[in-house]
Amino acid sequence: MSRKIELIKEIVIFILIVSLVCMTVVYMTSFQTDAGSYFSADMAQAVRERSYRSGFADLFDGGYVTPYFCGVSVGDTCRGMLARDAASFIHDFSSVWMLFVSSEAQKERVTQSEYYSAFDGDYIYMRFICDVPHSVLAAMFDPELIVSDIGSDAVREMIMALPEGDLFSSDECTLFIRDSAGKCTSYSTDVGTVVSKKNLATYTDNVGGFYYDFAYERGIAMKSDGIAATVVIPNTTVSLRSVVSSDAFAFGDSYTAEVASVLGINSEKTTPHIADDGTFIYYEEGRSLMVAPDGHTMFDAYSPSGGISLTDLIGFSSSSGYSIIDGVGAALVLLDKLPDVPGAQMMLSGAQSDGRNMVISFDYAYEGMPVTLGKGHALTVSISESMITRVEYTPVYFVSSAKAVAPSILWYVLAEISEGRGLTDVRYAIDPATGGITVVGARQNGGDGR
Amino acid sequence: MIKKHLTIVLIVILAVANAVTGSLLISAYYGRYAYDENAVSDLIGLMDGIGVEVPAGIFSSRRGDVNVYSGECTDDMIIRAANVIAPDGIVSRNGNEISVLTQQGHYTFGQKSEFDYKANSVFGIDEEKFDTRHDDSILTRSLLRTVRKYFHLQALFSSGVNSGGAADTSTSIVSVASDSSGNYLVELCVTFDGLPTDNTLQVVISGGDVVYAHGKLPFVLPTVAQSADIYDRLTVVTQEYRRLSGKVTEKKTMTGITVGYDMSIDAFGTVYYMPICTVSYSDGEIAVYDLIQCKLL
Numbered sequence: 001m002s003r004k005i006e007l008i009k010e011i012v013i014f015i016l017i018v019s020l021v022c023m024t025v026v027y028m029t030s031f032q033t034d035a036g037s038y039f040s041a042d043m044a045q046a047v048r049e050r051s052y053r054s055g056f057a058d059l060f061d062g063g064y065v066t067p068y069f070c071g072v073s074v075g076d077t078c079r080g081m082l083a084r085d086a087a088s089f090i091h092d093f094s095s096v097w098m099l100f101v102s103s104e105a106q107k108e109r110v111t112q113s114e115y116y117s118a119f120d121g122d123y124i125y126m127r128f129i130c131d132v133p134h135s136v137l138a139a140m141f142d143p144e145l146i147v148s149d150i151g152s153d154a155v156r157e158m159i160m161a162l163p164e165g166d167l168f169s170s171d172e173c174t175l176f177i178r179d180s181a182g183k184c185t186s187y188s189t190d191v192g193t194v195v196s197k198k199n200l201a202t203y204t205d206n207v208g209g210f211y212y213d214f215a216y217e218r219g220i221a222m223k224s225d226g227i228a229a230t231v232v233i234p235n236t237t238v239s240l241r242s243v244v245s246s247d248a249f250a251f252g253d254s255y256t257a258e259v260a261s262v263l264g265i266n267s268e269k270t271t272p273h274i275a276d277d278g279t280f281i282y283y284e285e286g287r288s289l290m291v292a293p294d295g296h297t298m299f300d301a302y303s304p305s306g307g308i309s310l311t312d313l314i315g316f317s318s319s320s321g322y323s324i325i326d327g328v329g330a331a332l333v334l335l336d337k338l339p340d341v342p343g344a345q346m347m348l349s350g351a352q353s354d355g356r357n358m359v360i361s362f363d364y365a366y367e368g369m370p371v372t373l374g375k376g377h378a379l380t381v382s383i384s385e386s387m388i389t390r391v392e393y394t395p396v397y398f399v400s401s402a403k404a405v406a407p408s409i410l411w412y413v414l415a416e417i418s419e420g421r422g423l424t425d426v427r428y429a430i431d432p433a434t435g436g437i438t439v440v441g442a443r444q445n446g447g448d449g450r
Numbered sequence: 451m452i453k454k455h456l457t458i459v460l461i462v463i464l465a466v467a468n469a470v471t472g473s474l475l476i477s478a479y480y481g482r483y484a485y486d487e488n489a490v491s492d493l494i495g496l497m498d499g500i501g502v503e504v505p506a507g508i509f510s511s512r513r514g515d516v517n518v519y520s521g522e523c524t525d526d527m528i529i530r531a532a533n534v535i536a537p538d539g540i541v542s543r544n545g546n547e548i549s550v551l552t553q554q555g556h557y558t559f560g561q562k563s564e565f566d567y568k569a570n571s572v573f574g575i576d577e578e579k580f581d582t583r584h585d586d587s588i589l590t591r592s593l594l595r596t597v598r599k600y601f602h603l604q605a606l607f608s609s610g611v612n613s614g615g616a617a618d619t620s621t622s623i624v625s626v627a628s629d630s631s632g633n634y635l636v637e638l639c640v641t642f643d644g645l646p647t648d649n650t651l652q653v654v655i656s657g658g659d660v661v662y663a664h665g666k667l668p669f670v671l672p673t674v675a676q677s678a679d680i681y682d683r684l685t686v687v688t689q690e691y692r693r694l695s696g697k698v699t700e701k702k703t704m705t706g707i708t709v710g711y712d713m714s715i716d717a718f719g720t721v722y723y724m725p726i727c728t729v730s731y732s733d734g735e736i737a738v739y740d741l742i743q744c745k746l747l
Contacts, residue, residue: 009457016464023471027478039518039676039724044742047722051714315747 052316053325071125105175105187115159115176115184122162128155154179255339256280256291262337263299263391264308265289299391307387308334322386327358330388331381335362338379338393346378358383364396485509485684493684496691501698502731508707509683516680516709516741519617519642519672519723523561523715527612531669532559534611535601555661559669562715563649567601567663575654575662580627580635590623593636597621597653600660607671614671617642617723624650631656640668642723646710666713672723681744683707686727689744690737703732709741 119125159176174188260267265282272280278293286306290298301307311317314330322330335346350361361377382390490509497504525548532541532550536557539550547564550557555569584590598604598621609615624637624646633656640649651665686707708730711723725741738747 006457009461012461013457013464016461016468020464020468020471023468023475027471027475037676039678039742041679041743044518044678044724044740047714047716047724048740048747050716051722317745 108186110184110186118159118161118176124160127157258339295395297393301389307389310386324353327360327383331360500695501701503703516725517675518678520674521672523670523719523721527670528559534606563666565667569661572661579629582628584626594623612670614673616672616675648712678742680725680741686739706730
């Protein structure tokens, strides 16, 4: 009897063990993930924010946040090229950007003579089409970088001074920047990047498209007068371009309805008031929209509820608040939705933030050259916290004209000369009356615009 | 005597362990695959109150084991994928796109999985002409086989191409329509672990040959799988209740709640496939939620 009980106990134990093992196996195989690590809600939010922000780059016309001209001077070889012919060249020198945007970089104000002394040795030189705020530039080249404050530093050109030797690591080199007002700053850091100087000179020979002797760029930058005599532009490499003129754009009801729709006004339900000059004026709760016959558009939100939500516009709500990148992105999304202006490119001409409010502005460019309208910006977007509270848009229609031709590179050179003579912040504009390009404003060093 | 007591203690311990494991198993099963019936009926009642009819069967099954997948995508990888899809073609770079020219047609591969194909004989596709829908499973399977074979999808989705394969990748047919000339417009969708992704492709098949394709294909399969806590469909519908309360002017019906993946790509070329839930309604409205955050996208 006792023997039988013992046997039953052993069978029960066996069954219990088998049952436990089976259930454990089922639990482990069916309800435990084989994923290697855990993906949290914060990580999901970060990925979505990064993804949306990287999408902003697709909306960029881009030319103004990359240099339009770059040059390399190593030993006796001095080559320059328009940056559009050297996209991969610039990409390869991402260390320049990294050095520039590194938060560890030692920043120091330098004199112009110190700045120009960088041209005495070997260097990489890059020049932008207009002054680009340092923070905006940094943010565009480092999507991870969150810039909450736009400082006063602007970049018109930069020189990366190369130390002696075939290879250099950036702990030995310094990046100099200069804005169009002549303010110079140096950045140094110990980012361990290695670049082969030997390859720099030969690299330019392999770049397809247009390149030219870099000497005059160098000369202009180093001298202050008599520059024109040193400018040499090989005729064989300069193509002629049409000068353009602006023309009235046929703005009609469909344009007004489209603009109203983009800015959140229901033009079917809201009846516009039409002013004597033909301006359509819409009033909705907390906001108004005015569209003039020439297309000039002004949207104003009088209360927070009347604004355009950044979340709705750019597709995500930021857990840490919106940065200047999001502000620029929102302006780009808005720009993308607004009716097209044929032939025009837009360039970011300003981005300011006090941490709570942002003002983003865009201006036109044609054939890579900035065009100033003389009355405000092409597009100005004001943002208060998470709402767009004001939008001002001035559409201009560009048409080609065979009236006059000039190589665009010549204008760059002339701009350099103007700066060399002490005229800074020179603005060229397309004059609708003559169809030509004229200087619409220039400042003496430290002076007011005239 | 001591042995006798030990045996009893062992039986008790094993019985308790079995009970605990069994309850864990049952709890895990219901937690993952079943919904609280009372909660479901309460929510259906609430939705009905705001003018949205929710069929009870919409909550018939529940899926909770959804991973997040990710992988790096470089130009070289896209070119490798291009060589698999269009072998023997002439590969060139056109801006941010990779172009491949073959004797049959022209392929383009974008950095964000954009994929286009146009046979040399095709000038344009008018999708509106494809007005006859087909649900025949034999036909759809046959068309799916044609597309898979033409674009070598079997080889593309094998882990050997770009060393990916964290997810079980395949394709499924979304819809099939034909025009009066007997050409088929096939919409297919890439699936991960059986769940649809937003990588969808519209393909036109004419005379048994693929002549046009436009959409997205994952040229690089994810290499990393990460577990994530996701919200269930009940929570998503609760969010929908909050969103739609007071805004439904005409009664409508919720026609589907589909769990799937959408692709996000950052500036560094890292591709993420994160779980989403798509809620669709009879009036055509669609709401897409991030299932990890339960946020409307």
